[in-house]
Amino acid sequence: MKKLIATSMAVFLVAPAFAGGQAYQQQTTDFFGWNILPYVALRGGATYGNLNYSLNDHKESVGQNLYQARVALGLSAYETARFEIEGSFFTKGNKTKSFGDVANVDVSSKNIELMANAYMNIGKFHYIQPFAGIGAGMAFVDTTAENVDGRQSRDSTRFSGMGTLGLEMPFGCFTVDIAARYNYIDVESGMHNFSGDIGIRYMF
Numbered sequence: 421m422k423k424l425i426a427t428s429m430a431v432f433l434v435a436p437a438f439a440g441g442q443a444y445q446q447q448t449t450d451f452f453g454w455n456i457l458p459y460v461a462l463r464g465g466a467t468y469g470n471l472n473y474s475l476n477d478h479k480e481s482v483g484q485n486l487y488q489a490r491v492a493l494g495l496s497a498y499e500t501a502r503f504e505i506e507g508s509f510f511t512k513g514n515k516t517k518s519f520g521d522v523a524n525v526d527v528s529s530k531n532i533e534l535m536a537n538a539y540m541n542i543g544k545f546h547y548i549q550p551f552a553g554i555g556a557g558m559a560f561v562d563t564t565a566e567n568v569d570g571r572q573s574r575d576s577t578r579f580s581g582m583g584t585l586g587l588e589m590p591f592g593c594f595t596v597d598i599a600a601r602y603n604y605i606d607v608e609s610g611m612h613n614f615s616g617d618i619g620i621r622y623m624f
Contacts, residue, residue, distance in 0.1 A: 548588075559580040561577075
């Protein structure tokens with residue numbers, strides 16, 4: 421399932437690159453008669469993940485430092501709102517914790533998310549434009565707890581929600597985005613991700 425999602429996102433991203441190599445003057449025209457522009461976006465950054473994990477009738481907060489990459493395909497409407505489908509890929513997190521009498525448990529997690537996001541500009545500025553966004557989708561999460569006594573692994577598909585605040589800086593057909601994100605995943609006893617990323621959007 422995860423490989424299928426990753427392959428699908430790659431196809432979505434590569435296809436526009438072969439759509440004819442439009443010059444920037446085409447960016448000012450309407451799309452299907454409406455002032456809507458399609459775009460592709462690449463983003464990368466860092467995440468602090470806090471996984472609430474239960475073992476041996478004890479619950480612990482497992483803090484993990486992660487890196488993330490995001491790819492998205494979307495539509496920008498009237499330079500005020502955007503809607504996109506985004507795939508997010510996180511590096512594996514790992515932390516050693518104790519759960520009551522069970523000590524030195526290596527807790528690890530890795531996840532991929534497929535989200536539908538909507539963004540709205542805050543006010544109207546020329547060079548640096550603030551925006552806010554919300555998103556919802558599915559997360560595909562693997563969690564593992566392992567020590568000398570054994571290994572416990574769980575593979576889950578869960579709801580994921582996200583809130584975003586950021587700034588965009590347009591440069592012709594390219595736009596640079598800087599964003600802070602909070603992401604909740606309904607896995608185990610709850611996973612809370614606090615992320616910062618920088619990305620670039622190309623409108624075609």
